[in-house]
Amino acid sequence: MSNVLIVAEHLDGRLNGSTAKCVSAAQALSPDTIDIVVLAADPASVAAEAAKLAGVRKVLTVANEANAHPLAQVLGPQVVKLAEGYSHVFGPSTTFGKDLMPVVAALLGTAQVSDVMTVESSHEFTRPIYAGNAIITVKAPADRPVVATVRTASWREAARDGDAVVEEISVEADLPAHTRFVELAAGSSDRPDLQSAKRVVSGGRGVGSEENFRIIFDFADKLGAAVGASRAAVDAGYVPNELQVGQTGKIIAPELYIAIGISGAIQHLTGIKDAGTIVAINKDPDSAIFEIADIGLVGDLFKVLPELEAAL
Template sequence: MSKILIIADHQDGRLNPAVAKCVAAAAAIDGAQIDIAVLAEDPASVAGEAAKLEGVARVLAVSNPANAQPIAQVQAPQIAKLADGYSHVFGPSTTFGKDLMPCVAALLGVAQVSDVMSVESSHVFTRPIYAGNAIVTVEAPAGQTVVATIRAASWQAVGNGGSAAVETASVDAELPTHTRYVELRQGKSDRPDLASAPRVVSGGRGVGSKENFEVIYKLADRLNAAVGASRAAVDAGYVPNELQVGQTGKIIAPELYVAVGISGAIQHLTGIKDAGTIVAINKDADAAIFEVADIGLVGDLFKILPELEAALD
């Protein structure tokens, strides 16, 4: 039997939806017993939320003032201690997980398996390479703890019908003092979160300017969608970099993805390959985005978008 510990990604007392997708990946391993560890200053609310995830046996709540902020170098020694007796330690491929899990792997003296897309067996997984152009099968050494990050876009989240026990856990680990929390800077928006939104409208270089990007925001608001952007649009200063979709931005899997004025560079397509329906709007009929689009509209976006909004009325 595989004993799997999932590290909860959370912020402001809310569990990141990617954790439910980690549970789905863990459940794909035959005979898995799945526990979730919540490290926080006060883990009660997040632990309660995690306990509702289907397939979870236990939630370990680790309360420590040092965990008030998710600092990888502070949490990794605690997780390495918690990992004793577990065959696998999973974390989401979010900013949190990508920062934390390599530290955990280093402390456990094992190599990390990154961006798990599917589970072949308890120690065999698939993951993307070459910006998603190829999928490789990797096998973790038997007899060692498997530390992995889970590519959230490749998994369907489990439901909330669980009722796991929440247990208080104490960890005796020496915490480093060379890393400290200073401040958190992040953009504020009333729009849906780009990483988890079921609908996303993204703009590219073809939008033309920061001022013109307003047409993207308007359509997104009509669809109750999150707003994204290509790297070209971000580099041109149209939008902040937290909206970037692609290999060097966010990897997303919305039900609907609307790409407006985006040519379809491979780095961008990597970020949307798991989207349900892709709609492309571009005046260049030969744009690469049309090769992956389910629906393509060739024309001037500044004429097509008002027509779409009128149709929505």
């Protein structure tokens, strides 16, 4: 018998799409119940979104000013209290989940299963190793709750035609005083979120400079796409590191991925291997990116992109 508790990821009163992907992973278990917990200062709007996810029985809301910011050391003890009676506790393999779920696993005295790609049984899962070049099957202990992060690039979002019950609850947990929120430093953008966008345009070292990267932003705006970058472009200072795609950046699975001036290092390919259609534009015909691209165009990006923009 499987009962799954999913920890919702949210920001500014909006549910992150990664939570819907966790629901899809939970459904693969064929569980008896799937519940979602929303921890926030005011969880009402997030809970309303979560209640629409198909297959969810109940949305638990924990309203506490201490939950105004997602601090793992504060959320962890509360999740552990809520986990009583559940066989599985899932979170997304995003920055949020990678921060929180190891704390939950440690407090529950179990090992975390990371980056779940497929569900083989209630306690067996597959996950990538060696930068995604190999897939391993792991088995979690049957006598303890399964704490896992879900590889969001491997799962589609659950449908939003559900009607789950929303239940307000209180949690009595000892919250630490040694960890406190200071500030959130984040870039603001009207473009889609990189990890959940359906279309992504990325630039690499071949773009040449921070000033030249404007051509990538302009092209992405034409497509209504998010903007990404290779590690080489980030290390060169063309764009901030929150745009990095790859093994040490964000793992994404858009329907369309356009790689511009990106050579195709294995670390970058790891981050886009689950993309639907990959388009590569590079003037070097021997670039590794062409080996995995569905559509490849050999040419100077500074000549090709204006022509594509005009066509769009």
